[in-house]
Amino acid sequence: MFDITIVGAGVSGATFGSKASKYAKTLLIEAQNYQKEIPIRTNIFPEHNRPFIKEEIDWHNREFFPTTHTTSNYMSDELNGVIDSTEFGVPLGNVSYTENLVAKLINNFEQNGGTFKSNERISKVNRHTDHLELINAKGESYNTKLLALATGSRGLELQRSLGFGVPDSYTGVYVHLYGNEDKINENLKFNYTFHINPKISHNGPFFFNKGIERVSAGYLGEHGQSKEEIISKLERILKNYKPIQPIVEGLSYNLSSAIVGEISKHPIKGFSHDRVLILGEAAGIVTAFFYEGLLPGVACADIASKTVKPLFESGSSFSGSELQKYDKEVKRILYPYFKNGNALEYLIYNDSSYVKTLWRLYTKLLKENKTCRKYIYEAYINHDLSKHNTSNDRYVGEKWFGMLPALSKITLSPKFFRAMLM
Numbered sequence: 001m002f003d004i005t006i007v008g009a010g011v012s013g014a015t016f017g018s019k020a021s022k023y024a025k026t027l028l029i030e031a032q033n034y035q036k037e038i039p040i041r042t043n044i045f046p047e048h049n050r051p052f053i054k055e056e057i058d059w060h061n062r063e064f065f066p067t068t069h070t071t072s073n074y075m076s077d078e079l080n081g082v083i084d085s086t087e088f089g090v091p092l093g094n095v096s097y098t099e100n101l102v103a104k105l106i107n108n109f110e111q112n113g114g115t116f117k118s119n120e121r122i123s124k125v126n127r128h129t130d131h132l133e134l135i136n137a138k139g140e141s142y143n144t145k146l147l148a149l150a151t152g153s154r155g156l157e158l159q160r161s162l163g164f165g166v167p168d169s170y171t172g173v174y175v176h177l178y179g180n181e182d183k184i185n186e187n188l189k190f191n192y193t194f195h196i197n198p199k200i201s202h203n204g205p206f207f208f209n210k211g212i213e214r215v216s217a218g219y220l221g222e223h224g225q226s227k228e229e230i231i232s233k234l235e236r237i238l239k240n241y242k243p244i245q246p247i248v249e250g251l252s253y254n255l256s257s258a259i260v261g262e263i264s265k266h267p268i269k270g271f272s273h274d275r276v277l278i279l280g281e282a283a284g285i286v287t288a289f290f291y292e293g294l295l296p297g298v299a300c301a302d303i304a305s306k307t308v309k310p311l312f313e314s315g316s317s318f319s320g321s322e323l324q325k326y327d328k329e330v331k332r333i334l335y336p337y338f339k340n341g342n343a344l345e346y347l348i349y350n351d352s353s354y355v356k357t358l359w360r361l362y363t364k365l366l367k368e369n370k371t372c373r374k375y376i377y378e379a380y381i382n383h384d385l386s387k388h389n390t391s392n393d394r395y396v397g398e399k400w401f402g403m404l405p406a407l408s409k410i411t412l413s414p415k416f417f418r419a420m421l422m
């Protein structure tokens with residue numbers, strides 16, 4: 001019998017594993033074959049993630065974090081709205097080589113005595129009065145007192161079978177572009193480029209995340225397209241889309257290595273029942289506009305660990321009411337910050353004709369208004385997101401609205417008003 005079993009060894013599950021294995025007999029199960037390879041990912045890892053992994057990961061280790069993140073470019077067809085941390089102080093965060101980060105977290109887990117199984121998919125969960133029984137695709141079973149589902153968007157049927165809701169899922173695609181460090185820096189000044197064009201997607205950005213000798217490029221949020229269509233659209237964008245040609249020029253990439261996957265957002269109502277917790281993206285805890293999923297992953301892991309530890313010590317049976325604290329803490333800590341993403345999602349991710357203009361004005365605002373840049377900077381580096389300053393978001397919203405031409409002000413004022421109340 002395991003004390004805790006975690007299904008899914010992405011950032012959420014591996015972080016929780018690294019923490020929980022310090023005080024409980026823990027099993028971590030991953031469907032992909034990590035012995036062969038952990039899929040490579042180059043991600044943005046803001047400073048506000050740091051408090052949740054400070055005991056697990058050395059923030060200055062260049063194996064996991066090859067470079068600091070100093071510049072973000074909110075890019076429209078005509079303008080760059082750049083947040084440069086050197087204008088205000090410390091870096092915005094790090095860029096992560098997430099495969100190395102996950103490997104390190106699993107290593108911590110095993111060093112603490114945890115049992116890791118890779119290349120093994122859990123296909124069924126049976127509830128018993130005093131434990132849960134997990135059954136893998138080969139029919140083997142494990143018993144556990146507490147189950148944490150950290151399956152991202154790829155195991156939602158498990159939580160559905162246990163009576164949980166499932167979040168909304170969207171499709172994304174990315175590929176790595178390669179070049180030497182100098183060439184990459186010559187092509188791309190910014191660690192993070194976030195570009196909106198409704199012709200690419202109505203539900204997400206086109207992005208570049210810059211590592212040292214590699215850049216991840218892709219787009220998020222397309223609906224109902226096949227894998228082939230999504231990859232072929234990515235190919236057309238990389239080859240022909242004018243605004244990004246200077247970035248792509250001279251870098252190599254292989255579209256047969258492009259990854260197509262689901263990304264979930266819009267949090268489900270409850271993240272815990274008797275003996276079960278849902279962590280990170282599986283619960284839809286991903287910011288609705290920027291699709292930040294690593295922050296919620298490490299935050300959920302930290303909050304889950306802090307909830308569960310005292311329950312172990314008191315010999316708890318992990319009732320739904322005892323685990324409720326996890327839900328409350330996730331909402332208290334993350335939701336003030338999530339509001340901003342909800343408002344931006346509402347204004348930008350739709351098929352109205354004004355979206356392109358509105359995004360152009362947003363990038364213009366960031367270019368011209370230092371206070372707006374400073375407020376965004378402060379959100380990146382905030383170590384206590386429960387105190388995220390929503391009046392700063394409102395200030396940016398008001399200034400943005402103020403830039404609209406008179407006629408657009410009349411038509412868009414109800415939308416802006418509603419966005420401000422989100």
Ligand SMILES: Cc1cc2nc3c(=O)[nH]c(=O)nc-3n(C[C@H](O)[C@H](O)[C@H](O)COP(=O)(O)OP(=O)(O)OC[C@H]3O[C@@H](n4cnc5c(N)ncnc54)[C@H](O)[C@@H]3O)c2cc1C
Pocket residue numbers: 007008009010011012013029030031032042043044045120121122123150151152153154155156158172173174209218219220261262263279280281282286291292293294295297
């Ligand atoms: C293209 C793209 C770029 C992104 N860039 C960023 C970024 O720069 N910064 C950021 O903060 N966020 C980013 N995100 C979002 C972020 O990467 C994810 O939200 C986050 O990694 C989710 O972590 P997770 O651990 O919850 O889930 P996952 O990373 O999806 O891990 C879940 C794991 O569970 C395993 N699993 C599923 N079902 C089972 C089962 N039944 N049995 C066993 N194992 C199972 C899966 O194989 C998987 O490894 C990006 C997302 C995409 C798609």
